[in-house]
Amino acid sequence: MVKQLSIVEALRAGIAEEMARDERVFCIGEDIGIPGGWGGAFTVTLGLERAFRDRIIDTPIAENGFFGVAVGAAILGMRPIVDVQYGDFLFCAMDQIHSNASMLRYMSGGTVAVPMVMRAPVGATGRGAQHARNVERFFVGIPGIKVVAPSNAYDAKGLLKAAVRDDNPVMIFEHKLLYGSKGARMETGAVDSSSDVPDEDYIVPLGTARVARRGSQVTILAWLLMLHHALSAAERLAASGVDVEVVDVRSLSPFDFDTIGASVRKTGRVVIVEEGPKTGGVGAELSASIAERFSPSLKAPIVRVASPDVPVPFAPVLENAYRPDPDRIVEGVRQVLD
Amino acid sequence: MVKQLSIVEALRAGIAEEMARDERVFCIGEDIGIPGGWGGAFTVTLGLERAFRDRIIDTPIAENGFFGVAVGAAILGMRPIVDVQYGDFLFCAMDQIHSNASMLRYMSGGTVAVPMVMRAPVGATGRGAQHARNVERFFVGIPGIKVVAPSNAYDAKGLLKAAVRDDNPVMIFEHKLLYGSKGARMETGAVDSSSDVPDEDYIVPLGTARVARRGSQVTILAWLLMLHHALSAAERLAASGVDVEVVDVRSLSPFDFDTIGASVRKTGRVVIVEEGPKTGGVGAELSASIAERFSPSLKAPIVRVASPDVPVPFAPVLENAYRPDPDRIVEGVRQVLD
Amino acid sequence: MTEHTSIHDYDRVFLLGLYERMVLIREFEERVKYLFLEGRMPGTIHQCLGQEATAVGVCSNLTDEDYITSTHRPHGHALAKGLTPLEILIELFGGVTGCCRGKGGSMHVGNIRKGMPPAIAIVGGGIPVATGMALALKMQHRSNVVACFFGDGATSEGAFHEAVNMAAIWDLPVIFACENNRYGASTPVGQIMRLGAEGLKSVADRGAAYGIPADTIDGNDVLAVYEAAKDAKRVCLEGGGPVFLEFLTYRITGHSRRDPCLYQPKEERQAALQSEPIGRFEGVLLQRADVVQSDLDGIRETVAKELSEAIAIAEQEPKPVPEDVLTDVYA
């Protein structure tokens, strides 16, 4: 059976299925299972406490603490799914993530494993600077951690399941405007990312990108919200005769250079789209790596479309100037075609 | 008058002079001014408490706390110099640095300023994974923060003074193997980075790179310890007839693309050398930016010489395999010349 | 009412000033909620209805040269500290003449010229900053204090622990003003600390861990808050600071946005509505011969009018232009 689900619904189903399948799996975070509450900031775990009271652990507001708790539980064989209400708060937990989660295996000479999943919503959404940052860049390239960023419900569920079953720390970035949260937790400016999701068990392997739209002249690389904007831009460009391939990078660590490379070799022109300041972004690594690996195929310098190098502003007019949109992506494609 | 000073001595003199010049300047950190102690982990502030008892503040072990304290003090007009014993511990303070130090000015619409200096030693030095990381990458590209990384005593003092006088948060990365700490705090494997330092007041402007060696065929970009290894590699290459220009990047945020660009335009070949995992490093941004800005001048794909994507190992043989050395830089240059 | 002082001991103008400020906050929050639900105001909001007495009681002790720090729920603190409704409203509408030029928004309102840096919405994140501001005041030999507002939930953050300890060892002039509204978001305070157990009877008992004076106050009694903060300020100015004050109160609105508060038991909510600070203060005020209902009604009307005018202006204020996104990053 197949159902049309939002990302929130798909994640919720995925978590419930993994918890049912494996009793080592548990959720930990703030406000995730309070009766009468919201199931986390974006309703992902809503109601799960009814089926799994002992395995939905509501914490005090203490991110470094409960990320460390998850590390400790993982070392002893549990499989925590850690929920942080906003990706911004990962900075509070940065020490536990970098110093312990990512490195303990190496420090132990391969005798300790830290199988934990971390889930963090990102994206600028009218909340001002401290609930808005795209923090992917801070986790891509931390050895020992894997990073994924699903743009649709099918991927969200499949990547979540793969993450739970992986023996390493896996960070899942989710975008607030893609959740499809409903009711009181609905987001202004949300973009539909629902998709057909089978009832049967499946995973989307970590480390794989996906060609979201086939094309021949330019490759756009994007993930999360920007993937949707890239697809809109591609539509628009198609109307004016430009044939764009869009790759959903999806796995930010490791990158899937097979899929990315195949596209780059075909088109020879690359636009990388990223929400978040351009300098030091994930796009920098993508750009540098692609240049290293596929230079002979490149027909033009790689173009990065990203936010300006500023914090996230509040006023809608400023936030819109901050967040790349289809217009700016179209512009980027035109530039790479020049 | 000019004296030959180590980086530690130059920093110490610079701090003392700035404190004497401006009573708003104070130092804060762990073990920085304990009588009979060490003047911080690497003796930079040794003895300063005798002249400035009220302005050398020894803290509890509470990095997030005292970075936040520095932010608050800076908001009200003080000019804190915050000392963290190892750059690795910046992760503990990451929230205060990113959410507050870097963004408060923007969030306030330009009405608040946060003039603070942060000093952090980096580099792999036989201490194992948690006292070793090159964390520059985490701060390059945080809007609102400036980042410098001096490779010699003259620059260390001049950049420190410029940082203290700047009205923004400035991070200074220092390398443990370059300090020239003496006595009990001497480092095995230290590299001489002492230089002639004038007694007279001077600054090295933030945002400027420096051509450390003139050459015509290849540009090597490096900073901190790697700058010294790059110079050794250049020597060696000169012996075999390869004429290398070495640029001490020195300012990691913002980059000095005038100086870097002039060199790239001249040589057309770039090797970026970085201590720290290759993926997601500062070199990624340098590579991407150079490709964007100077593509027409590039005669070959940019080469990055960096550490493998692993945590820092302990055993000397492994640490040496981790840290780029002149051999690997020579190899990188040969590759870019191919 | 505090135990020591009677309503009759206070100056009438002072009392009506407290009342007016509380009514201003309440009315401000009501209007903003409405504007938000109507979709006229962008973003998200965290409001302080029911908690007006803590903001007003504390800030009434502060001069223009004293400081506060605030949280994700800052409107009341800002108004109590003397920001105008207009500068805040413009900010909430995303106007370029707002107190943060439209760059901050609801969670970051502030005006350093009035003693309030942008509110810090990272729970606990403002506590080290407040401590540092107090350190500056002390190093600058200024006779001023910082009132640091935060919630019950924030006391679980490491930032709280680290900062209060530093304020304690350095005798810094900070009033740690903990607004215990019984919930951190949806989570009851009883669930995030081992209350009732050995030695821990209240949030204030945590103060003992830092060796500082700590007390639990009825936070819906504006005069009790005022007196406690007054004592605390005195201790601070005498060099004995910091002081930890736990104010018992209740949030009689959602945590944020359209939160229906289903996690708050009905009876608890009901009881809280009974003891909300403005109604209570009216009862006390009217015990005085020189305060009559029409005084209070007059104040409410004035406030309502002031707010209507401010909203009308604020909504029309110019918005930033897109290029403004690039300014104000560096000093």
Place this chain on the structure above:
Amino acid sequence: MTEHTSIHDYDRVFLLGLYERMVLIREFEERVKYLFLEGRMPGTIHQCLGQEATAVGVCSNLTDEDYITSTHRPHGHALAKGLTPLEILIELFGGVTGCCRGKGGSMHVGNIRKGMPPAIAIVGGGIPVATGMALALKMQHRSNVVACFFGDGATSEGAFHEAVNMAAIWDLPVIFACENNRYGASTPVGQIMRLGAEGLKSVADRGAAYGIPADTIDGNDVLAVYEAAKDAKRVCLEGGGPVFLEFLTYRITGHSRRDPCLYQPKEERQAALQSEPIGRFEGVLLQRADVVQSDLDGIRETVAKELSEAIAIAEQEPKPVPEDVLTDVYA
């Protein structure tokens, strides 16, 4: 000596076992210091001379299925938990057969198969991890505990606060074993908390902030440590955990490397040398009719011999090859 128990109540073999283990740690550290100063051992070291009784007293209560977490100063904890001197020595020499295959080094020794994950050298960083390990034990319905070692200095870290609070509210089986050696690096403990002031008389008083049992113990009295940890373990296994134990002790060596300890007052050092745990325990042991000096000498000799052999082997063990740098990153 504890108040409740006399030296005569214990089993001789048990007592000599405690003694042997303390001597092993002392001798191990002496040898390592020498190897390090001679330049035969790479890296940096933090040693626990003078603190042997805390490690041994606590860990003597633990089975192979119990766990510990440790810090930048982990040699004693590791030896007390049952890691062999050889596997640690090889690690310190950077050998590939070391307990962390040469990837950890002194600050990260551990062996999860013996109940000790790599020591965590970020001050306070191991405390949440220990708490999570205890959470796992509880969720897995195992009757085991985690002993979490940390120093006086670590109690100022937010990680301490956040984790102890969570252990408290979830009744987790953790013994928070705080080794108060009076200094965090060079900084005296009296300088980093407001000791002596309202309610805060000792580091243990911080435990009250979390509503958990907390006590201050003579940490140089191995039997007092043993008894306190035994009680704590019982409380944990009965579901009443966690327990906070402050052990008063002293570091009679440098903080790290070649630290001359000039910040420790001479008299204080002198006094500490008088009350160091091994000499004290010898005096107590010799009160028993069935323990004579030659028993103790014999133990010392055996330990010395064992260590000499281990060092000889460890130094010769194969080192990793450069390619090993790439393995063990992911599971």
